Amino acid sequence: MSFSPEQFEEMSKKLTEVREEIGKFIVGQQEAVEFSLYSILADGHALLEGLPGLGKTMLIRTISEVLDLSFSRIQFTPDLMPADITGTSILERNEEGMQRFVFKEGPIFSQMVLADEINRATPKTQSALLEAMGEKTVTVLGETRKMAKPFFVLATQNPIEMEGTYPLPEAQMDRFLCKVLLPYPSKEELKEIMLRTTGPGSITIRKVMNSETIVEAQEMVKAVVIADDMIDYAVELVSATHHKSGAGDEWSQYVQYGSGPRGLQSIIRLAKARALMAGRVHVSIADIKTVAKPALRHRVLINYEGEAEGIDVDKLIDKLVEEVRQGASVR
Numbered sequence: 001m002s003f004s005p006e007q008f009e010e011m012s013k014k015l016t017e018v019r020e021e022i023g024k025f026i027v028g029q030q031e032a033v034e035f036s037l038y039s040i041l042a043d044g045h046a047l048l049e050g051l052p053g054l055g056k057t058m059l060i061r062t063i064s065e066v067l068d069l070s071f072s073r074i075q076f077t078p079d080l081m082p083a084d085i086t087g088t089s090i091l092e093r094n095e096e097g098m099q100r101f102v103f104k105e106g107p108i109f110s111q112m113v114l115a116d117e118i119n120r121a122t123p124k125t126q127s128a129l130l131e132a133m134g135e136k137t138v139t140v141l142g143e144t145r146k147m148a149k150p151f152f153v154l155a156t157q158n159p160i161e162m163e164g165t166y167p168l169p170e171a172q173m174d175r176f177l178c179k180v181l182l183p184y185p186s187k188e189e190l191k192e193i194m195l196r197t198t199g200p201g202s203i204t205i206r207k208v209m210n211s212e213t214i215v216e217a218q219e220m221v222k223a224v225v226i227a228d229d230m231i232d233y234a235v236e237l238v239s240a241t242h243h244k245s246g247a248g249d250e251w252s253q254y255v256q257y258g259s260g261p262r263g264l265q266s267i268i269r270l271a272k273a274r275a276l277m278a279g280r281v282h283v284s285i286a287d288i289k290t291v292a293k294p295a296l297r298h299r300v301l302i303n304y305e306g307e308a309e310g311i312d313v314d315k316l317i318d319k320l321v322e323e324v325r326q327g328a329s330v331r
Helices: 005-023 030-041 056-066 082-086 123-135 187-198 211-223 228-239 261-277 285-296 304-308 313-327
Strands: 046-049 071-075 087-093 099-105 112-116 137-140 143-146 152-157 178-181 255-257
Touching (some): 030 152, 030 211, 082 123, 082 137, 087 137, 228 313, 255 304, 261 285
Parallel strands (some): 071 112
Antiparallel strands (some): 137 143
8 A cells, every 4th residue: 555745744644733732641751652652553462560650551542532442451460360451251141041152252342452460460371462462363262353453452561560560571572662761751741741730730631543544544554665774784783682693793792682573573564653743654763763772671581790890771772772873884
């Protein structure tokens, strides 16, 4: 499917309206807003990590209202079971007195699903999301059902240092297109939050897009052009996360596990989404550089030597981006 430059520009304006509408209710957290939208445009899922009370849940709920998507919230707790997410078949009696099994859909059957505090549940329950996130289907008692379209999982989690958390397995972390860290708000933002939440009146959220427009935007993202040298740069960057891979050996020695193909796919898809939001029909080096950390930070594991040196994942990715950029023939 091909689109004209005018269509790209019109969609970019629409997405700008979406950001402005979200900004009426959400104070700060610019990176979280942008990468949540990038993930939706790229038909992926996002993981937001931050301490309780930083507005993660409210951000996702606001996005669903602005995009006019059906929304469901799943509060993950240690006693949550997979059937509480996917749904289950129950025995019902019809008017003739005959009994039959009827499937009752769980909260996963929505266009936007908030998996709140996903690392509070046990690994068995966390894995109930894997099929829905990867294949956009849910299989219960041997019957496979398709998810709504569009379908997104935006999950929140608390830092693993907090009590009562179960770290997500690497296989499930890899299903998320990006991982965004939510910092503490600044003093100015704290004051604005207080004024908006404790003052008189209420803020009305306007619906800017709908399901059809989002699907069209996703097709536009696929149509964004990316040059071979941009792809080569992204490939070099992902390869640099592998232990002693060549480029960036000085830093990759601190890597226990690096990023796989999904990391490369995530970089390209997020970069294309960022280009569309900027109204461009092609990916730039700035797009790839900007999305590198959110796309890779949950796919790279630091080894004991790196931890002893005080190197965290974000610092390592920054260094690898710098090293690869110096060694690659990318303008």
